[in-house]
Amino acid sequence: MNTPRSVLFVCLGNICRSPSAEAVMTKLAHDNFLKIHFDSAGTADYHVGKAPDSRAIEVGEGLGYKLSHLRARQLTIQDFYDFDVIFAMDKNNLDDIRKIMPANATARVGAFDRTPVADPYYGNISDFDVMFEHIEQASKHWIDTWKHPQ
Numbered sequence: 001m002n003t004p005r006s007v008l009f010v011c012l013g014n015i016c017r018s019p020s021a022e023a024v025m026t027k028l029a030h031d032n033f034l035k036i037h038f039d040s041a042g043t044a045d046y047h048v049g050k051a052p053d054s055r056a057i058e059v060g061e062g063l064g065y066k067l068s069h070l071r072a073r074q075l076t077i078q079d080f081y082d083f084d085v086i087f088a089m090d091k092n093n094l095d096d097i098r099k100i101m102p103a104n105a106t107a108r109v110g111a112f113d114r115t116p117v118a119d120p121y122y123g124n125i126s127d128f129d130v131m132f133e134h135i136e137q138a139s140k141h142w143i144d145t146w147k148h149p150q
């Protein structure tokens with residue numbers, strides 16, 4: 001995959017998985033001198049305007065990622081033209097994105113990882129540890145891919 005200029009992460013609520021992926025990738029890209037713009041959104045509007053889940057902030061900041069300034073927003077049709085890549089965090093997210101994807105969308109849409117990133121919202125803090133480990137592992141894969149474009 002060519003190195004994208006912009007990547008949007010999408011989950012359901014935009015308060016747990018996608019803002020965490022945005023924060024991890026922003027740091028890893030910066031550390032690797034990759035100039036890529038990252039953002040995140042939710043397929044649902046439940047939490048629009050809210051900061052990430054306090055457990056995501058706590059675990060993420062403990063690992064050195066900045067999330068507390070992020071605010072949830074809902075995926076828009078314009079996103080399909082504004083971003084080079086749209087990554088779904090799980091299979092339901094991917095299905096929901098594809099349902100509203102315009103036929104002439106310019107973004108490439110796909111799964112962030114082969115294994116869906118489990119929704120930690122109804123879990124406990126250890127589920128957020130697992131979520132960050134999963135996101136870090138998948139993020140490293142994409143950073144390596146984009147550092148060595150084919």
Ligand code: 4NP
Pocket residue numbers: 011012013014015016017018046119120121
């Ligand atoms: P996220 O987690 O999609 O990773 O942000 C969720 C956040 C909120 C809800 C579900 C999942 N919710 O049902 O409100």
